[in-house]
Structures are given as structure tokens and as C-alpha cells.
Amino acid sequence: MILRRAGKFVVFFIVVSVVLTTMAGGGWLIWQQLQQIGPSSPSQGMSRDALEMWLVSLYLNLHQEELTQPLGTDDTPIPFSIAPGETAGTIAQRLQEMGLISDAELFRLYVKYHNLDANLEAGDFTLRANMTMEDIAHELLEARFEEIQITILPGWRLEEIAEMLRDNTDISPEEFLTQARQGDFDSPVLADRPLGTSVEGYLFPDTYRIPATADARQLIEILLAAFDSHFTPEMRQAAAARGMTVYQAVTLASIVEREAVLDWERPIIAGVYLNRLNPNTETKGYLQADPTFQYAKGYDPATGKWWNPMGLEEAATIDSPYNTFLYPGLPPGPICSPSLASLQAAVYPAETDYLFFYAKGDGSHVFARTYEEHLRNQEQYQ
Numbered sequence: 382m383i384l385r386r387a388g389k390f391v392v393f394f395i396v397v398s399v400v401l402t403t404m405a406g407g408g409w410l411i412w413q414q415l416q417q418i419g420p421s422s423p424s425q426g427m428s429r430d431a432l433e434m435w436l437v438s439l440y441l442n443l444h445q446e447e448l449t450q451p452l453g454t455d456d457t458p459i460p461f462s463i464a465p466g467e468t469a470g471t472i473a474q475r476l477q478e479m480g481l482i483s484d485a486e487l488f489r490l491y492v493k494y495h496n497l498d499a500n501l502e503a504g505d506f507t508l509r510a511n512m513t514m515e516d517i518a519h520e521l522l523e524a525r526f527e528e529i530q531i532t533i534l535p536g537w538r539l540e541e542i543a544e545m546l547r548d549n550t551d552i553s554p555e556e557f558l559t560q561a562r563q564g565d566f567d568s569p570v571l572a573d574r575p576l577g578t579s580v581e582g583y584l585f586p587d588t589y590r591i592p593a594t595a596d597a598r599q600l601i602e603i604l605l606a607a608f609d610s611h612f613t614p615e616m617r618q619a620a621a622a623r624g625m626t627v628y629q630a631v632t633l634a635s636i637v638e639r640e641a642v643l644d645w646e647r648p649i650i651a652g653v654y655l656n657r658l659n660p661n662t663e664t665k666g667y668l669q670a671d672p673t674f675q676y677a678k679g680y681d682p683a684t685g686k687w688w689n690p691m692g693l694e695e696a697a698t699i700d701s702p703y704n705t706f707l708y709p710g711l712p713p714g715p716i717c718s719p720s721l722a723s724l725q726a727a728v729y730p731a732e733t734d735y736l737f738f739y740a741k742g743d744g745s746h747v748f749a750r751t752y753e754e755h756l757r758n759q760e761q762y763q
Contacts, residue, residue: 437494444487452483453510463521465503469493472501472521482514492518527593533604535586535720536638538676541687542584542718546600550593557597564598568605570612573626575714582631582715583608611721619728623655632711634719634727639672639688642744647726649748653735658710663752664736668705668712669696676716677701 441448459481463472469492473485482488491514492501501521508517531549533542539561543554562579570583585607591600612627620630633654641647660666671691677699681689696706703712719727737755738746741762749755 434494437490441487441491441494444484447483447487448491448514451511451513451516452480455510457509458507459509461506461508461521463501463503463506467501467503469497469501476517481508481510481512481517488514488518491515497522528590529593530588530590532588533584533586533718535723536688536717537586538687538717539579539581539584540680546597550591550595552595552597552600557600560597560601564601566601566605568602568609570605570609570627573628575628578628578714580605582635582718584718585611586718586720612724616724616728623728625728628714629711630727631719631724632715634723635715635717636668636670636672636712637726638717638719638723639675640670641723641726644722646746647722648729648731649733649735650738650746651723651726651730652733653738653748655730656734656736660709662736666709668710670705672716673703673705673712674699676712677703 459479461476461479461481469489470485473482473488473492476482476488477485491497495518497518505527506521508520512520529550531545533545537545539558542561543557546552546557547554561581561584564580566580568583571580574580574583580601584601584604587607589603589607591603595603616630617627620627625633633651636654637647637651641650654668654670656662657664657668658666672688674691674696675688678689678691678695680687696704700707702708703716705712733748734750735748737749737752737758739749739755739758739762740746747758747762749758
């Protein structure tokens with residue numbers, strides 16, 4: 382900035398700085414600065430940037446008291462926000478107008494000299510009148526974004542996540558569903574996801590603190606990153622060893638999530654479904670999983686729920702590839718966000734010869750090897 386002025390002002394500034402510094406006993410400081418610059422000097426071709434920094438250093442030292450003395454003693458918190466793209470100059474001017482610093486230009490030069498201007502981030506801060514100019518400059522290096530807490534429960538489908546976002550955030554549920562179903566995301570866990578499919582199943586259920594300003598895409602990227610960190614390389618290798626892609630493992634895990642209540646049963650239920658996929662068994666490759674029918678049926682206005690109990694008489698009423706009573710094999714994709722326990726169950730299933738299970742009414746299940754045994758279990762626990 383100083384070098385952009387007319388030459389006479391530069392010369393005048395240098396002369397005045399030298400005189401004032403000498404008067405203040407700063408001759409030694411000038412000598413030190415020259416030593417740091419090396420054998421070159423302004424007359425010997427010192428670079429413009431080096432000369433500017435040398436002059437700024439002199440100026441800051443002359444105003445050291447202003448930099449290190451607060452304007453007041455009040456420690457009342459004062460909110461201060463930096464907008465995206467705001468410059469150090471406009472920030473400094475606002476600080477001066479708020480009575481937090483005495484000299485906006487001095488503040489701007491300070492952050493520039495210490496290379497802090499490039500690190501000032503948009504965000505929300507808490508400042509105080511009893512902070513020095515140096516304190517304020519360093520405080521602004523760490524953005525304190527307003528955050529909100531959200532919880533995604535295991536077993537939720539995309540629409541349920543959207544409803545939670547509608548009630549707890551400013552994220553548009555419609556935009557969330559559009560991004561989740563059509564967005565293009567660069568995440569390693571989606572590498573084998575078929576083209577045109579949603580991110581259903583990959584939005585890892587957990588409690589998160591997210592920026593209050595986050596949009597739908599940013600949220601999905603956070604959830605995908607969480608999934609990536611939890612679905613370990615060892616789990617991916619275990620899935621591959623069983624001949625499953627990550628997408629198939631997540632699909633199976635999502636069904637287990639909607640069926641299982643007790644964690645210790647999850648590997649057994651996963652094993653049952655894998656056994657059912659074998660076309661040479663009694664089930665002939667049909668999963669016959671209630672949750673897949675419930676997913677295909679979707680929201681029921683009569684109950685106000687997305688997941689509704691299924692009667693056997695309903696099995697053939699919905700023609701959907703997600704209806705595993707009508708279509709063999711795994712459904713086209715995941716039906717919900719599975720927990721880590723269900724993901725682990727899908728890649729580390731229990732090795733059994735069970736083909737059927739029936740809910741006992743207390744959260745647990747009774748397992749059977751044949752359909753006849755399964756019918757007897759139904760009679761006992763109905």
C-alpha cells in the first residue's frame with residue numbers, strides 16, 4: 382500500500398520513521414531489520430515486497446502500545462461475524478466502528494505483516510472490549526460457526542430423515558430428497574453403487590453437530606464420510622470374500638436393521654437371509670422379508686407411518702421389485718440406514734442352517750430349519 386503512493390511520500394515516510402525510531406531509541410531495531418534483510422538495501426535493489434514489510438515492521442513497532450493495550454476494561458461478550466469473502470480492511474473498519482480497536486489501518490497492517498489476513502475465516506465470534514488488538518487478530522483465526530445437533534436413527538428411510546430435517550433445521554426436505562436421489566457424490570463407498578440409484582442406506586445413523594448454515598448436499602457429504610469411516614476396509618474385504626459388493630452388503634444390512642431388535646440376533650438373521658438366497662433351499666431364493674414389502678408400500682395415511690405391519694394376505698398386493706415375496710434375490714437396493722451392528726452382521730453373518738424365524742413378542746425371535754418347524758413356532762408364539 383505504502384509503495385503505491387507517490388515517491389515523495391515513500392521517502393518522507395522512511396525519513397520520518399527513521400527519525401522517530403531513533404528518537405525513541407529504535408536505532409538498534411533498524412539495524413536488526415537491515416541485518417535480517419541481508420546485504421541488499423533499498424539502494425541496492427531490495428524487492429518492493431521486502432521494502433514494504435520492512436517499513437510496516439517499523440510502523441508496527443512505533444505503535445506497539447496501541448497493539449498491546451485494550452481500549453476498555455469491560456469483559457462483556459460482543460458478538461462479531463465475518464461474512465464469506467470479507468477482506469481484512471472491511472473487518473478492521475467494522476471493528477473500529479464498534480469501538481473494539483482504535484485504528485483500523487494499524488489492525489490491517491498487523492494482520493498483513495503476520496500473514497494472518499489470509500487465514501481470517503467467515504464465522505461467528507465472541508469479542509470483548511478488554512481484548513488487545515493482537516488478541517482480537519488471533520481470536521479471529523478460529524471461526525466459531527453456530528452449530529445445531531441432529532440425530533438420524535438406525536432404520537430410517539430417506540423420507541424419515543427429510544422429516545427430521547424439516548422439523549429441526551433450515552434444510553429443505555425437498556432439496557434433501559432431490560440430492561439424495563439424484564445427486565452425484567464423489568465418495569469411495571459409492572464406487573459400486575449402480576448408476577441412477579439413491580444414497581439410501583449410506584447415510585450413517587448417528588448424532589451429529591453440523592453448521593447451522595449447512596445445505597442438503599453438505600449434510601449428505603458429512604453422512605457419507607461417516608459411513609466411509611465406519612465401514613472399514615476389513616469389512617469391505619469380508620463382503621468381497623462372500624462374493625458381495627458393498628452395495629449388496631448395505632442392502633442386506635438394511636433389511637436386518639428393520640427385522641432385528643437384539644444385537645446378538647443380527648448375525649443370525651443375516652445368516653438366515655443369506656441361506657434363503659440359495660435357490661436350492663426350501664425358500665428357492667426368495668427372501669420373503671416383511672421390511673422389503675413395507676418399504677415398497679411406503680407411507681400409509683391411515684396410520685401416519687412409513688413402516689406398517691404386514692399381513693400374509695398382503696404379500697401379493699404390491700407389484701414392486703422391492704417386494705421379495707414376489708421377486709427372488711435381494712431387492713434393488715437398501716431400504717433404510719443400517720446401524721454399524723447390522724452392517725457388521727451382513728459381512729460377518731452367523732453360519733447356521735436356519736431358513737425361518739418368528740418374532741416371540743419380546744424383541745427376540747425363534748429360529749427354524751424347515752417350514753413345518755416354523756409353523757409350529759408360529760402356533761406357540763402367536
